[in-house]
Amino acid sequence: MKKMLTLALSLVAAAGATASAQTITGAGASFPNPLYSKMFAEYKKQTGVSVNYQSVGSGAGQKQIINRTVDFGASDNPMTNDMMKPAPAALLHVPTAIGAVVPAFNVPGVTSMKLTGETLAGIYLGSIKKWNDPKIVALNPGVKLPGLPITPVRRSDSSGTTYVFTDYLSSVNPTFKSRVGRGNSVKWPVGSAAKGNDGVAGAVKSTPGSIGYVELAYAKQNRLPFAQLKNKAGNWITADNGPASAAAAGVVIPSDTRVSIVNSGNAQAWPIASFTYVIFYKEQKYGNRTQAQAKNLKNLLWWMTHDGQKFNEGLDYAKLPAGVMPKVEKVIKSMTYGGQAI
Structure with a gap:
C-alpha cells in the first residue's frame, strides 16, 4: 500500500512538473499586448505550450522579473544598469518588435x-x-x-x-x-x-x-x-x-x-x-525551475524573433530589422542552465 501511495505521489509530481514546463508566464508592457496576444495564441496552436501574459505595464514587468515571479518581463524601455542592480543575477534583453507611440x-x-x-x-x-x-x-x-x-x-x-x-x-x-x-x-x-x-x-x-x-x-x-x-x-x-x-x-x-x-x-x-523588449535571466537554473522550462522559454524567444515576426505588420508593429537579428540570436544563444548552454 505504501509503495502504491509513493508511486501515485511521484506520478502527480511528474504531471505537475510537465504542466509547469508547458506553461510560460510573463508580465509587463501593454504596448505590445495586441501583438503578444496573437503571437501566444498561434504559438500554443503550433507547440502546445501556453504563455500566460499579464499586460500590467512595463514597470510592473521589470519588478516581477527582478523578483523572479515570472519567466520573463516585458518592457518598452530597456532597463538601465541601475534598474537591474536589485536583480539577483544577470538579466538579458531581446527586442521583439518596433512600435510607434502616437x-x-x-x-x-x-x-x-x-x-x-x-x-x-x-x-x-x-x-x-x-x-x-x-x-x-x-x-x-x-x-x-x-x-x-x-x-x-x-x-x-x-x-x-x-x-x-x-x-x-x-x-x-x-x-x-x-x-x-x-x-x-x-x-x-x-x-x-x-x-x-x-x-x-x-x-x-x-x-x-x-x-x-x-x-x-x-x-x-x-x-x-x-x-x-x-x-x-x-x-x-x-x-x-x-x-x-x-x-x-x-x-x-x-x-x-x-x-x-x-x-x-x-x-x-x-x-x-521604440523597440519593445522581453527581459529574462541569462542563467535559467534558479528556484524550482527545470531544464525543460528553460528550454521552452528559449524556444519561445527564438520563435517570437523569427517565425513570429510575420504577425507584426498586420497588427501595426514593425518587424525587427535584419541588422539586429545576429545580435538577437547571440543573446538568446547565451542562455544557460547550470552553466551549460541550453
Missing part, C-alpha cells in the same frame, strides 16, 4: 492635425491650454480648431510607453527635460491619468478636448485620429510600420540590444518609436 486626440470636428515636439511638450507642460492656441493654429492652416480646453491624458501606472514619450519630449524640449524628465513614472504638471495603453485610449475616446499618447495599434483599434509630427529632419510624418522601422535605420545597436531610437535623424522616421 498623440491620439479627440477634438470635435477635427480629423487631422499637425503637431511638433515643441507643441506637444507645451501641452504636457500646461503652457498650451486650448486647441486654438496660436502655436497649434499656425501649424494647421485651414483647420477650424475650437477654443476648447485641452485635457492631456497620461499613464497612471509605471509605463514603458511613458518612458518612450518622455524620452522623446526630453530630447526636443530642454524645459520639459528639466521640469519633467524621462522615466517610467514622472511628475506631470497637468492632465488626467489612466491605466495602460487601453485605458489612455479609452479616456481619449470618451473625453472631448483630450489628447493622449498610445501605441499605434490602440489608436487604430479605437478609431482615434492621431497627429502628424515633424521629425528631426524637418519632414511631416504619419505614423505607420515603415516610419517606425525607419527610426532604427542607421542606429548602432549594441551587443546587449539596449538602445533608444526616439528623435531619429532618418528623413522618413517617425520620431516617437
Whole structure:
C-alpha cells in the first residue's frame, strides 16, 4: 500500500512538473499586448505550450522579473544598469518588435492635425491650454480648431510607453527635460491619468478636448485620429510600420540590444518609436525551475524573433530589422542552465 501511495505521489509530481514546463508566464508592457496576444495564441496552436501574459505595464514587468515571479518581463524601455542592480543575477534583453507611440486626440470636428515636439511638450507642460492656441493654429492652416480646453491624458501606472514619450519630449524640449524628465513614472504638471495603453485610449475616446499618447495599434483599434509630427529632419510624418522601422535605420545597436531610437535623424522616421523588449535571466537554473522550462522559454524567444515576426505588420508593429537579428540570436544563444548552454 505504501509503495502504491509513493508511486501515485511521484506520478502527480511528474504531471505537475510537465504542466509547469508547458506553461510560460510573463508580465509587463501593454504596448505590445495586441501583438503578444496573437503571437501566444498561434504559438500554443503550433507547440502546445501556453504563455500566460499579464499586460500590467512595463514597470510592473521589470519588478516581477527582478523578483523572479515570472519567466520573463516585458518592457518598452530597456532597463538601465541601475534598474537591474536589485536583480539577483544577470538579466538579458531581446527586442521583439518596433512600435510607434502616437498623440491620439479627440477634438470635435477635427480629423487631422499637425503637431511638433515643441507643441506637444507645451501641452504636457500646461503652457498650451486650448486647441486654438496660436502655436497649434499656425501649424494647421485651414483647420477650424475650437477654443476648447485641452485635457492631456497620461499613464497612471509605471509605463514603458511613458518612458518612450518622455524620452522623446526630453530630447526636443530642454524645459520639459528639466521640469519633467524621462522615466517610467514622472511628475506631470497637468492632465488626467489612466491605466495602460487601453485605458489612455479609452479616456481619449470618451473625453472631448483630450489628447493622449498610445501605441499605434490602440489608436487604430479605437478609431482615434492621431497627429502628424515633424521629425528631426524637418519632414511631416504619419505614423505607420515603415516610419517606425525607419527610426532604427542607421542606429548602432549594441551587443546587449539596449538602445533608444526616439528623435531619429532618418528623413522618413517617425520620431516617437521604440523597440519593445522581453527581459529574462541569462542563467535559467534558479528556484524550482527545470531544464525543460528553460528550454521552452528559449524556444519561445527564438520563435517570437523569427517565425513570429510575420504577425507584426498586420497588427501595426514593425518587424525587427535584419541588422539586429545576429545580435538577437547571440543573446538568446547565451542562455544557460547550470552553466551549460541550453
